[in-house]
Amino acid sequence: MTLTMVGDIGGTNARFALWRDERIESVRTLPAADFATPELAIEHYLSSLGLSSGDLSSLCLGCAGPVSGEDFRFTNNHWTLNRSAFRRALGLDNLLLINDFTAMALGMTRLREDGRIQICPGASEPGNPSLVIGPGTGLGVSTLVPDGGDRWRVLPGEGGHVDLPVGSLREAALWQQLFADLGHVRAEDVLSGSGLVRLYRAVCTLDGHAPHLGTPAEISTAALAGDPVAVEVLSLFCIWLGRVAGNGVLTTGARGGVYIVGGVIPRFAAFFQSSGFASSLCSKGCMSHYLNGVPVWLVTAEYPGLEGAGVALQQALEPAAA
Structure with a gap:
């Protein structure tokens, strides 16, 4: 099984969904304070669906804060993320991190x-x-x-x-x-x-x-x-x-x-x-x-940030036509 997943992470809550057939499904909202790391939150989300990180191939996260470099610190919560370590921990083929308001803007294309x-x-x-x-x-x-x-x-x-x-x-x-x-x-x-x-x-x-x-x-x-x-x-x-x-x-x-x-x-x-x-x-x-x-x-609309994260990931995985 090869899954694509999206997330929209703010200061208080992390929203996750599967991205399948160009739409979100199985949306869950988890309090960031309940998990020591974003990896644990994602594994909990997947487990709630009867899945594991081994089923996951690609992930896009819309993150509150400026996104650049290998290390990212989430705004207004305790989570941090190192791109390379995060990919290894979840066994990802593709990881895309974007600013949460970039995801929000891309979500407007799906309204x-x-x-x-x-x-x-x-x-x-x-x-x-x-x-x-x-x-x-x-x-x-x-x-x-x-x-x-x-x-x-x-x-x-x-x-x-x-x-x-x-x-x-x-x-x-x-x-x-x-x-x-x-x-x-x-x-x-x-x-x-x-x-x-x-x-x-x-x-x-x-x-x-x-x-x-x-x-x-x-x-x-x-x-x-x-x-x-x-x-x-x-x-x-x-x-x-x-x-x-x-x-x-x-x-x-x-x-x-x-x-x-x-x-x-x-x-x-x-x-x-x-x-x-x-x-x-x-x-x-x-x-x-x-x-x-x-x-x-x-x-x-209820989840424009998640929709936008899906658009971003889809565009990243599908090269523009020549």
């Missing part, structure tokens, strides 16, 4: 209509890049580029660490408050789970409110229940995401569309749809017309 919600209408321009952006633990940003035929490549980067853009006097006042606390204000400092809490505290400090909400879930729940401070905070979050995404489209020429990914925005999808995101995305002065007609989708 079905029921796995996304259209936020801004428009038509993708064939042959042009697409922007993939997602608030979560941090702010991930990648550019998905058509590479001829049915192949794709991803331009990874650190777009979550760009300076936070300012587009109004209210935002400028909040930026000053954030700057007083942080010294340098990145997009990720607002557009992430912890960033939502930081933005809430900045609004409270600026307006003289006593903060009583302490988690992203509490803030979004209060906003959906009509709490006026939480409503403004969540509105500003959506507006700032639009500004950063619009900057990304201008920078990369991403007229193929924008994909909003990650677990944060789907929790308040209806609020997001009616927020100022769309107007702030296109509010670029003399270049506002460039953003008009660029489609934007909110991704609700």
Whole structure:
């Protein structure tokens, strides 16, 4: 038996699946803290299916953190990996390690209509890049580029660490408050789970409110229940995401569309749809017309990272046509 397997490993959980006939199957989620090494987690996954590492030939892992060299340390968990030792331990013929947001971007090529919600209408321009952006633990940003035929490549980067853009006097006042606390204000400092809490505290400090909400879930729940401070905070979050995404489209020429990914925005999808995101995305002065007609989708698919890892492995194992 020759098996191909994919994984999507974050700070808390490791998701694994078999990749067979160009689709994922037998998806399992395992807490990283339960296993001393990624090898043990993979062996446990295979054992749960009545399989062993001897059945496995090829593996692609999407890993949180910069991927380069022989040794890799996972971001926000205790796992480390040496490529050569890892391959020997599992008896692999092929091992592919990619950044988790590269896997996420490639997963956009596998989306079905029921796995996304259209936020801004428009038509993708064939042959042009697409922007993939997602608030979560941090702010991930990648550019998905058509590479001829049915192949794709991803331009990874650190777009979550760009300076936070300012587009109004209210935002400028909040930026000053954030700057007083942080010294340098990145997009990720607002557009992430912890960033939502930081933005809430900045609004409270600026307006003289006593903060009583302490988690992203509490803030979004209060906003959906009509709490006026939480409503403004969540509105500003959506507006700032639009500004950063619009900057990304201008920078990369991403007229193929924008994909909003990650677990944060789907929790308040209806609020997001009616927020100022769309107007702030296109509010670029003399270049506002460039953003008009660029489609934007909110991704609700369950396992785009695993799907993308499968695409990456398939492309690596199947040479491009001459």
